[in-house]
Amino acid sequence: MSRTAILVGCARLPEGDGDEAGAQLALADVGVGTRWAVWDDPGEDFTDADLVILRATWDYSARRDAFLDWCASVAALRNAADVVRWNTDKAYLLDLAGAGIPIVPTQLLGPGDAPDWPDGDVVVKPSVGAGSRGAARFGTAQRAEATAHLSSLREAGHSVLLQPYQHDVDREGETALVFFGGGYSHAFTKGAMLTGAQYDESGLFVTEKLGLAEPEAAYRALAEDVLDATAARFGIGRSELLYARVDVVRTDGGTPAILELELAEPSLGFRQAGPGSAARFASAVRRELG
Ligand SMILES: Nc1ncnc2c1ncn2[C@@H]1O[C@H](COP(=O)(O)OP(=O)(O)O)[C@@H](O)[C@H]1O
Ligand SMILES: [Mg+2]
Structure with missing residues (x-):
């Protein structure tokens, strides 16, 4: 067949x-x-x-x-579709936090919610967004600019996420751990994105600086916990997630936390990870096809 x-x-x-x-x-x-x-x-x-x-x-x-x-x-x-619905609004981060997963500290600001500005640099970004679009970093001396960005996102109809900037992203980047059919495949790093970087010619995403990664055990364990928490939330087995990408950063306290869980349309880093990763993906797809 x-x-x-x-x-x-x-x-x-x-x-x-x-x-x-x-x-x-x-x-x-x-x-x-x-x-x-x-x-x-x-x-x-x-x-x-x-x-x-x-x-x-x-x-x-x-x-x-x-x-x-x-x-x-x-x-x-x-x-x-139900997984995609949940995962395309970064409000899911608060669900993960409720399930005991460490996330980057996140305030979700709906219409009329007042921000409680964290100390230090902050990130203001839309709760529905991808490719770094609408995400911006502001220093402590830029509260007026941050407030204006928050307002402009709200005027465009977005709920807004407010997070403290995680400085390790400038050094180590974020680490994306990729799973196929619920099993770990590979990981890659992504350099800091909020650095005045350039958009791809499609205008849909900021060009990324990617490299292969061998994440430490704490990152691996956290990503496994995220897969378990997600499967439990939907009452499904992990294998029903054809692909998942867990983006982990080191917080200023040194411990890992989730910046994003990508279940809709993440880049999967096949170019960085090579043919082994593609073969694992192909096997997971075959299993889906029955
Ligand atoms: N709290 C944060 N601390 C440091 N960098 C951040 C933070 N939030 C976002 N970024 C940077 O902005 C980029 C885009 O934000 P992200 O939450 O990953 O949204 P998306 O990838 O869906 O656009 C990240 O890849 C990261 O470089
Ligand atoms: Mg991202």
């Missing part, structure tokens, strides 16, 4: 950013055909697809409701 997986991009990146090329080869090796499609292309029909894998739908943040409606209409979507 021939099986096909559809990889999903967006109009400005209809075939992603190139990171999936190795994964497509690895899928072909195990008998899975792939093709790319754009999520909101009216000429596409996803209803009868064997498997539909979100990969580069990075334009959803301005149209999240329409995107989530589309997700709910695709039965074979991975990750599943």
Whole structure:
């Protein structure tokens, strides 16, 4: 039986950013055909697809409701629509904190909520956003600018996250730990993003500085705990998460904490991690296809 997986991009990146090329080869090796499609292309029909894998739908943040409606209409979507709904609003961080996971200290400011400014540098960012868009860092002498940014995000209809800036991001970067089918695959580092960095030509994400990582045990254990907490929240087995990326930073206190959990459309670092990672992804996809 021939099986096909559809990889999903967006109009400005209809075939992603190139990171999936190795994964497509690895899928072909195990008998899975792939093709790319754009999520909101009216000429596409996803209803009868064997498997539909979100990969580069990075334009959803301005149209999240329409995107989530589309997700709910695709039965074979991975990750599943309810997981994507929860994970595309960074309010999920507070759910993880409630489950005992250490997160970067986070205030979620809805309309009318007053900020309680942390000491030192802060990050102000939209609760729905990706690719570092709308995220900005402000020093203690820039409260007026930070307040103006907060207001402008709210005027655009966003809830806002306020966090203390984690200085280790400037030294060590953040570490992204990648899981396929609930099992650990590999990790990569991402350099600091709020440094006046350049946007990709698509305008959808800030160009990233990536490298392969061998995370220490505390990072590995924390990421495993996040997978368990997520599976428990949805009442599913970890293997039902086709892919997951757990972004860990070292807090100013020295302990690791979660900056993000990415279950919707994370870059998975195939280029950094090499063919072994693509083969593990291909095996997880095969298992989904049954
Ligand atoms: N509290 C923070 N401390 C240090 N850096 C941060 C913090 N929040 C965000 N950043 C930087 O901004 C980038 C984008 O923020 P992030 O929360 O990862 O949102 P997204 O990747 O969804 O746009 C991160 O990769 C990191 O470099
Ligand atoms: Mg991020």
